[in-house]
Every structure is written in structure tokens, then in C-alpha cells.
Amino acid sequence: xxxxxxxxxxxxxxxxRHLLGTDPFDWWAGRYYVGLWGVVSMLFTLIGVAVxxxxxxxxGDWDLWRANVHAPLREYGLGFSPFLDGGAxxxxxxxxxxxxxxxxxxxxxxxxxxxxxxxxxxxxGFAISAWVTLQIIRPLWMGCWCEGFDLSFTGHLTxxxxxxxxxxxxxxxxxxxxxxxxxxxxxxxLAMHGSAILGTYNTSKNPVQEEANVDNFWRDYIGYSIxxxxxxxxxxxxxxxxxxxxxxxxxxSGTIFYDWVEFWQxxxxxxxxxx
Amino acid sequence: MNIKRLLGPLVIVCTLALAGVAQPLLDTARxxxxxxxxxxxxxxxxVGHFDRxxxxxxxxxxxxxxxxxxxxxxxxxxxxKTYVPGKLYNVQVLKQYSYATLLNQMxxxxxxxxxxxxxxxxxxxxxxxxxxxxxxxxxxxxxxQVASGWIDPVKKDYPNYSVSGAVGCVTCHRGAPRxxxxxxxxxxxxxxxxxxxTKQAGYVVNSMYSASKSLGVNCLFCHxxxxxxxxxxxxxxKIAHRMWAxxxxxxxxxxxxxxxxxxxxxxxxxxxxxQALVTAGLDQTPVEAHASHPAVHENPGAHLASGVAH
Amino acid sequence: MATVINRPIAMPPVxxxxxxxxxxxDLLGVRIGEPFRVPFLKRFGVDTQLGTLWLGTWGVLSVxxxxxxxxxxxxxxxxxxxxxxxxxxxxxxxxxxxPPDGLGPAKSLAEGGFWQINTxxxxxxxxxxAGRCYERLMRYHWRPYLFFAYLSAILxxxxxxxxxxxxxxxxxxxxxxxxxxxxDWAQNFSVLWGNLYYNPWHMLAIFFxxxxxxxxxxxxxxxxxxxxxxxxHEVAEIKDMHSGSHKSMLFWRWVMGFNANxxxxxxxxxxxxxGVVVSSAIGIITTGTFVNDWYVWGVDHGIVxxxxxxxxxxxxxxxxxxxxxxxxxxxxx
Numbered sequence: 001x002x003x004x005x006x007x008x009x010x011x012x013x014x015x016x017r018h019l020l021g022t023d024p025f026d027w028w029a030g031r032y033y034v035g036l037w038g039v040v041s042m043l044f045t046l047i048g049v050a051v052x053x054x055x056x057x058x059x060g061d062w063d064l065w066r067a068n069v070h071a072p073l074r075e076y077g078l079g080f081s082p083f084l085d086g087g088a089x090x091x092x093x094x095x096x097x098x099x100x101x102x103x104x105x106x107x108x109x110x111x112x113x114x115x116x117x118x119x120x121x122x123x124x125g126f127a128i129s130a131w132v133t134l135q136i137i138r139p140l141w142m143g144c145w146c147e148g149f150d151l152s153f154t155g156h157l158t159x160x161x162x163x164x165x166x167x168x169x170x171x172x173x174x175x176x177x178x179x180x181x182x183x184x185x186x187x188x189x190l191a192m193h194g195s196a197i198l199g200t201y202n203t204s205k206n207p208v209q210e211e212a213n214v215d216n217f218w219r220d221y222i223g224y225s226i227x228x229x230x231x232x233x234x235x236x237x238x239x240x241x242x243x244x245x246x247x248x249x250x251x252x253s254g255t256i257f258y259d260w261v262e263f264w265q266x267x268x269x270x271x272x273x274x275x
Numbered sequence: 276m277n278i279k280r281l282l283g284p285l286v287i288v289c290t291l292a293l294a295g296v297a298q299p300l301l302d303t304a305r306x307x308x309x310x311x312x313x314x315x316x317x318x319x320x321x322v323g324h325f326d327r328x329x330x331x332x333x334x335x336x337x338x339x340x341x342x343x344x345x346x347x348x349x350x351x352x353x354x355x356k357t358y359v360p361g362k363l364y365n366v367q368v369l370k371q372y373s374y375a376t377l378l379n380q381m382x383x384x385x386x387x388x389x390x391x392x393x394x395x396x397x398x399x400x401x402x403x404x405x406x407x408x409x410x411x412x413x414x415x416x417x418x419x420q421v422a423s424g425w426i427d428p429v430k431k432d433y434p435n436y437s438v439s440g441a442v443g444c445v446t447c448h449r450g451a452p453r454x455x456x457x458x459x460x461x462x463x464x465x466x467x468x469x470x471x472x473t474k475q476a477g478y479v480v481n482s483m484y485s486a487s488k489s490l491g492v493n494c495l496f497c498h499x500x501x502x503x504x505x506x507x508x509x510x511x512x513k514i515a516h517r518m519w520a521x522x523x524x525x526x527x528x529x530x531x532x533x534x535x536x537x538x539x540x541x542x543x544x545x546x547x548x549x550q551a552l553v554t555a556g557l558d559q560t561p562v563e564a565h566a567s568h569p570a571v572h573e574n575p576g577a578h579l580a581s582g583v584a585h
Numbered sequence: 586m587a588t589v590i591n592r593p594i595a596m597p598p599v600x601x602x603x604x605x606x607x608x609x610x611d612l613l614g615v616r617i618g619e620p621f622r623v624p625f626l627k628r629f630g631v632d633t634q635l636g637t638l639w640l641g642t643w644g645v646l647s648v649x650x651x652x653x654x655x656x657x658x659x660x661x662x663x664x665x666x667x668x669x670x671x672x673x674x675x676x677x678x679x680x681x682x683x684p685p686d687g688l689g690p691a692k693s694l695a696e697g698g699f700w701q702i703n704t705x706x707x708x709x710x711x712x713x714x715a716g717r718c719y720e721r722l723m724r725y726h727w728r729p730y731l732f733f734a735y736l737s738a739i740l741x742x743x744x745x746x747x748x749x750x751x752x753x754x755x756x757x758x759x760x761x762x763x764x765x766x767x768x769d770w771a772q773n774f775s776v777l778w779g780n781l782y783y784n785p786w787h788m789l790a791i792f793f794x795x796x797x798x799x800x801x802x803x804x805x806x807x808x809x810x811x812x813x814x815x816x817x818h819e820v821a822e823i824k825d826m827h828s829g830s831h832k833s834m835l836f837w838r839w840v841m842g843f844n845a846n847x848x849x850x851x852x853x854x855x856x857x858x859x860g861v862v863v864s865s866a867i868g869i870i871t872t873g874t875f876v877n878d879w880y881v882w883g884v885d886h887g888i889v890x891x892x893x894x895x896x897x898x899x900x901x902x903x904x905x906x907x908x909x910x911x912x913x914x915x916x917x918x
Contacts (some may be wrong), residue, residue: 002838004831033839065888110839114832117810123802154889157782158501165494168484171768187797187858188738194855195731201823201848203726210820215632216602217725220616220639221718228817229808230631236805239798259493261484264678472757474683476777477769501783501889502880503776 014109037106041099048095055088068152072145093135100128126243133247141255167253172260175249182242193231338394339405354402364402368412387444388452417529425521440552447541489539490547607724613642643717647710654706661699681763684756703762741862744869779878786868793860800854807833822847
């Protein structure tokens with residue numbers, strides 16, 4: 001345990017206990033908090049990994065990069081498919097989703113224990129939304145599980161490539177463009193924040209001067225200093241924006257729009273300022 | 276309720292409404308003026324759209340001037356000065372055809388191109404050569420070559436990717452002497468070589484996009500995008516290679532110099548297989564059947580086929 | 586029980602920077618404008634003071650070069666539409682200035698001259714901004730982390746626009762100047778060089794990129810969640826941790842068995858964000874020089890399934906009858 005940890009390790013305050021008055025898993029295993037949701041998450045993980053390894057073993061290729069548990073074939077639509085023709089994929093996706101969601105709920109429990117805001121599980125929820133959108137919502141909307149991506153290292157890259165070209169030029173998807181902008185902006189702002197802290201901690205005996213140095217630099221450099229709280233607010237919301245827009249980019253492809261080059265022809269509508 | 280907060284959205288809505296109202300008015304104003312050409316070929320601006328212009332009568336490619344005096348000195352030296360109806364003179368490409376079959380073929384030309392006899396012939400002397408008549412010979416040779424040299428081999432090699440029906444004049448012309456030109460971004464010039472730089476790859480990608488729109492498919496129809504260059508195993512990819520070679524040949528060998536390039540769209544017009552096919556090579560349907568068909572425009576050559584002097 | 590969205594705490598009072606000999610030595614050393622407050626921003630918890638902005642010689646040079654570049658871009662674009670402003674606005678996204686072929690100066694403005702001028706202007710602008718960055722960092726006695734981060738970003742741009750075209754022997758390998766032009770370059774580059782998804786540095790770069798967003802989500806959320814206890818005063822917390830930092834660290838320790846501290850988390854985020862651009866730069870510079878076709882490279886190194894396993898057609902995933910053999914020996918550029 002860390003030197004200050006003991007005082008924070010208090011039983012109680014979890015969701016389960018709040019609802020049902022008792023929580024049989026409310027304890028720590030070493031440094032890890034267990035909790036009911038930890039057990040559920042572990043179970044999902046073990047089942048999913050077992051199925052994954054079984055499928056990979058039956059396909060025959062154990063190479064870490066090449067191994068491929070592929071999505072169901074189109075002919076099975078939204079139903080269940082035979083194990084090696086996509087059934088394994090379906091089981092692993094269900095287990096993975098279950099594991100992610102219970103991990104999220106475990107984080108909620110820990111937030112409650114530590115009496116902090118729920119920002120972290122909220123953020124994780126948005127991250128899960130990307131997985132769920134890709135593997136569950138979009139296939140449901142498009143009417144077949146085959147639209148999900150293969151569970152494979154290079155296999156899922158091939159899926160990304162093929163899906164992009166399926167809609168002619170995915171770079172012209174405006175949501176994709178916004179998402180890419182979001183990702184790069186996030187990286188840039190992250191570098192700025194990391195540099196700010198790493199560049200100024202322990203540089204001066206005067207803590208007020210240290211903080212002022214940060215503000216004054218940013219005001220000189222770009223005319224605005226967002227503040228210590230503000231930068232974290234910005235990073236938080238930039239990440240959420242990026243994830244939401246990315247979800248939209250894949251959700252609209254193949255459902256509402258089929259050709260992102262064609263999409264931009266709408267600009268040929270009221271162009272009354274031409275000629 | 277703070278009215279000032281509504282001002283912004285109100286301004287936006289009004290602007291949009293104004294645009295919607297003004298647009299048709301401006302359209303009518305614009306319709307009076309001449310059409311400005313839109314760039315398309317090779318342009319970094321991207322796709323160009325051209326509309327069919329059947330009334331386009333550029334020099335040498337419009338209907339023959341029937342009033343112009345006939346000149347028998349140079350290229351028409353072997354043509355009889357007096358034309359006798361019912362006899363064949365100066366037939367070069369369709370040499371083996373009988374009179375009736377030849378007239379059927381002429382009929383087919385007029386319907387496929389949506390023209391009258393006067394488009395190619397001086398009707399005082401049908402044997403007299405005109406620029407459009409000479410082009411039609413090239414076109415017929417081309418049509419034969421396309422069918423026997425490219426389409427038939429594809430059908431033989433890939434029976435699962437073929438439909439019955441033959442390519443003919445109507446497949447490209449579709450009832451107009453000048454064909455629909457669309458998706459003609461950088462056709463074949465750049466496919467004579469392999470792209471060496473990313474910039475050149477861009478031109479090829481543009482061509483590929485125009486091909487995919489011409490067929491109404493996406494990239495995955497021919498490609499596995501894991502590697503465009505080396506993965507060329509789909510049958511559609513193989514067929515496409517032949518088609519590109521064919522289009523290249525047509526553009527370089529058969530077309531008049533100032534005609535816009537033929538591309539995939541010319542025949543396919545947005546479908547995987549061209550919709551306008553003739554059933555079996557030449558159209559052999561008797562003339563009478565054409566005349567009685569209500570949908571077909573009046574057979575311009577009927578009175579000639581019956582042998583009646585005009 | 587803590588609420589989801591914490592109220593932001595009060596901002597410390599504004600301080601104007603102390604005078605400094607570096608500020609005085611600069612020819613254009615002036616802070617423009619008076620700072621003013623935008624109270625609306627308080628509801629987001631961000632600082633409400635806007636301004637002042639430091640001009641500085643480097644900054645002025647940078648902005649002037651940038652504006653000149655924008656001017657050349659617009660001028661060059663107008664030549665593509667024959668001066669028609671309406672058409673320019675209509676085709677705004679598609680207007681692009683293409684680079685010339687070969688390595689020398691372009692034959693004419695239209696055939697790559699505009700591109701070359703533009704590249705030089707924007708390069709100058711970016712480098713002047715780096716000078717501004719370094720100069721301001723030194724004036725405020727910062728360690729130069731920001732400068733090196735910015736330098737690595739410049740490294741990526743320079744790799745794409747300058748170093749790699751030089752290595753490949755032609756400017757035509759560089760992106761065109763334009764909105765869709767840049768996007769098209771990304772597509773064309775990947776198509777020509779065998780699909781960049783199989784480039785391991787591309788994979789690393791994406792790992793760092795998504796990882797950066799993930800870390801930002803984690804760090805931002807953690808600080809916001811514990812800000813009621815002052816965890817956002819990170820510089821102070823590094824010296825002396827209070828309950829906010831304790832909770833941040835314990836949260837992650839209990840969740841995943843590992844935690845950073847108020848200082849080392851910033852090491853993580855700095856290296857992840859710099860890792861994005863550095864991996865990308867390596868990935869770009871090795872394409873076309875050491876590796877001609879990343880898919881073939883992937884197959885050779887066993888990370889990609891052989892074509893035999895890719896016999897399912899990409900959309901319908903039915904087996905397709907393969908025709909003849911995969912043409913691995915296609916002539917490469």
C-alpha cells in the first residue's frame with residue numbers, strides 16, 4: 001500500500017451495497033479493488049479469452065499478428081452462425097462488451113468510494129461507445145453481423161482499409177475529417193499541457209511566481225492562458241468530441257451515405273453566386 | 276423571452292429562404308445566356324460534368340449540307356456521278372451485305388444515333404462520300420473490333436461475369452450522334468504507364484473513381500484494398516484491365532481528333548453491364564417491323580428500300 | 586456522494602509579468618492590447634482573461650510569412666479558375682496547387698512554381714514560430730519541453746514536404762497545397778505504396794495517437810473529478826501532495842494496479858504525443874526508400890495473412906474464385 005492509502009480504504013459506498021444493502025466482493029486483492037463488477041468483468045474476460053483461443057486454435061494460425069477470428073458471413077444476417085463461420089466472433093464480442101461495461105461500473109464503484117466525480121467512467125463510456133458502434137450498432141443497422149470488424153491484428157486493419165474504400169474516399173467524410181482534427185488537436189494540446197507542467201515544476205522557490213510563469217507564457221505566446229482547471233476541462237471535452245464525432249463518421253457510412261465523394265456534390269445546389 | 280436572442284437564427288433562416296427563392300429566378304435569368312464550359316479533364320478541380328448536346332453541329336460532324344455542290348475530283352473519283360437507286364456503289368466496309376441487309380443496317384444506324392439519312396449522305400447521291408460517312412466506316416470497323424476482339428473473349432473467359440447481348444452502335448450512342456460525356460476524369464493517358472510518384476498516383480486514383488462511378492460500383496468491386504498494386508486476383512480486376520486496353524485503343528485509333536475521350540461511362544453509363552445491347556450482332560429485323568413499331572421514330576429510309584425513286 | 590460535474594473554483598488574480606531584459610532587447614517587443622475579461626467563460630471553468638499577446642520579432646515574421654503564403658495560395662487558386670471569384674468559392678475545397686515533377690525549380694508558376702513558393706513561405710513561417718517558442722520559453726525560464734515537442738511536429742512536416750521528396754528525387758511526392766489536396770495525398774500515398782496500414786511505424790503512430798486521446802481522457806477526467814480537492818494545482822501538488830492527488834493516484838491503482846503521480850503523468854502524456862509525430866516521420870521516410878510496398882513487406886515478414894486467406898470478397902465475404910496468381914512482381918516505381 002502507498003503510505004497514505006490506508007485511510008482511504010473503506011468498505012461500503014458501492015452501487016450494489018447502495019441498492020441491496022450488501023456487497024460480498026467489497027475488498028481488495030493486493031493493490032486491485034475487486035468488487036462485484038470486478039468479478040463479473042473477470043468472468044467475461046476469462047470466457048471471452050477462452051473462446052478466442054479455442055477459435056484461433058481451430059483456425060490453426062497462432063501467429064500474434066496474423067491470427068484472425070473473422071466476423072460472421074453475410075448469409076447469416078443477424079442470426080447466430082456456426083462457431084468457425086462467425087459464431088466465435090459473436091461470443092467474443094458479447095463477452096468483450098460485457099467486460100467493458102462491468103469495468104466501467106467497477107470504476108463507478110471506486111469513484112463512489114473515493115468520493116470523486118464520475119468523469120473517468122463517463123470518459124470510458126465514450127471509449128466503449130466506439131467499440132459498440134462499430135461491432136454492434138452499425139451491424140444491427142445494416143442488417144448483418146458481417147459488418148463488424150475481424151478480431152485480428154492485421155485483419156482489422158484490412159477491414160478498416162476495405163471499409164474506407166467501400167465508400168470511395170473516406171477522407172472526404174466530414175465526420176471523419178472532424179474526428180481526425182480532434183485526434184490531432186488532442187495530441188497537440190496534450191503536448192502543450194505536458195510541456196507546461198514539466199517545464200515549470202520546481203523551477204522557482206515562489207509558488208505564486210511558478211503558476212504565474214505558466215499563465216504569462218501562454219498569454220505572451222498565444223494570447224490566452226486557459227488555466228490549470230481549464231486545460232483539463234479542454235482535454236476532457238476534446239476527447240469526448242473526438243469520440244462522438246468518430247462514432248458518427250462510421251455510423252453514417254453505408255447507412256445514410258454510400259459515397260463520400262458524391263456527398264460533396266450538394267454544393268452544386270443553390271450556387272447562385274456562380275456566373 | 277429575450278427577442279434579441281432570436282435575431283441570429285432569424286437572420287440565418289431568412290438568408291436560406293432568400294437563397295431558395297432567388298435561385299429559380301436567377302436560373303431563368305441564367306438560362307438566357309451562353310453556357311460556360313466547366314473544367315473537368317485533368318483538372319485539380321476534380322469532376323467535370325458535361326451534358327449531351329445532340330444539336331451540336333461542329334464543322335464536319337453535323338448533317339451533310341444537301342445544297343453544297345458535289346466534288347467528284349479527288350476522294351470521290353470512283354463514285355458514279357449519277358446514283359441509281361437499288362444498286363450499291365462505294366461500299367467498303369459492308370461489302371458482303373445484300374441490298375436489303377444493307378438498308379437494314381442503315382436503318383439501325385439512324386435509330387442508334389437518332390439521326391436522319393441526311394446526317395451522313397447527300398441524298399441526291401447516296402454513294403457520295405462525306406466526312407460523317409467516312410467516320411461511320413471507322414465506327415463500324417471499331418464496333419466489329421470491339422465485339423470480336425475484346426467483348427467476345429471476355430465473355431468466353433469469364434462466363435459468370437457476362438450477359439447475353441452484343442455491343443453495337445446503340446450501346447455508346449444511345450440515340451444521339453454525340454455521346455454522353457461524364458466521369459471523364461483523365462481517362463487512359465495515364466494508364467499507359469505505371470504511376471511513379473504520388474502525384475501521378477493521384478491521377479490514376481481519379482481515373483479509378485471515374486471508372487467506379489461509371490459502373491455504379493465501389494473500389495471493392497475489383498480491388499482488395501490491402502494492396503491495390505499487387506493484389507490483382509479478382510476476375511473483375513482482370514476484366515477491367517482488358518477494358519482499359521480497349522478504351523485506350525478506341526481513343527487512340529478510332530476517334531476523330533477533336534472528339535472528347537471515350538471512357539467507361541460511354542458504354543456502361545452507370546451500370547455494371549451496359550443496358551443498351553443489341554441481341555445478336557447486326558440488327559437483322561426486317562424494315563417493315565421497324566415501320567410498324569410505335570416507339571421507333573419514322574423510318575427515314577423506308578421509301579428508298581421499296582425501290583421507289585424519290 | 587460527489588456530483589458528476591464539479592463547480593470550477595475561483596481563478597487566482599491576474600499578474601502582469603515582471604520586466605525582463607529579454608523583453609526589452611526585442612525590437613518588436615511589445616504586448617499588444619489590454620487584457621479583458623470574458624465572464625461567459627467562467628461557466629466552463631476556464632480562465633476568463635483574454636490577452637495580452639506578445640508580438641516579438643519572431644512572431645511578426647512568422648505571421649507575415651504565413652499571410653504571404655495564404656496570399657500566394659489564393660492567387661494561385663484564382664489562376665486555376667481564370668479569375669472567377671464565384672467559381673473559386675464554389676470549388677474552394679478542391680482548389681489545389683500541385684508540386685512540380687523533378688527536384689529543380691519549377692518550369693513555370695502554373696506547373697509547380699506556386700507550390701514551391703508556398704512551401705518556402707510556410708516553412709519559413711513555421712520555423713520563425715519555433716524561434717518565437719524558444720525565445721519565450723527562455724524568457725520565462727521554462728525547461729524547453731514545448732520547444733522539442735514543436736520541433737518534432739516540424740520534423741514530421743519537413744519529412745513529408747521536404748526530406749522525403751528530396752530522398753525520392755522529385756517534388757511530386759509531396760502533398761499539393763489545398764484542402765482536399767492534402768487529403769488526396771494521404772489517400773494516393775497509401776494506394777501507391779502498398780497500403781500504409783501495414784507499415785509498423787504507422788501502426789505505432791496510430792497507437793500513440795489513440796493513446797494520446799485515451800490519456801487525455803484519463804488525465805483530464807481524473808483531474809476534473811478530484812478538482813474539488815485542488816488536484817488541478819499540479820505544480821504545487823508535485824511539491825506537496827494533498828487529498829486530491831492521493832485520490833487520483835489511488836483511483837488508478839485500484840482500477841488497474843498501476844498509477845503515475847502528478848509529475849510522471851505529464852511524462853507519459855508528453856512522450857505519447859511526441860511519439861505520434863516521431864513514429865509518423867519514421868514511417869514516412871521509410872516508405873518508397875527502404876520499402877516499396879508495405880503489404881508485400883507485411884506478407885514477407887509474416888504479419889499479414891497470405892492472399893490465400895483473403896479469398897473472401899471484402900463486402901459479401903463469400904469466397905471468390907481467384908483468377909490466375911497474385912501479381913507480386915508488379916513493376917514498382
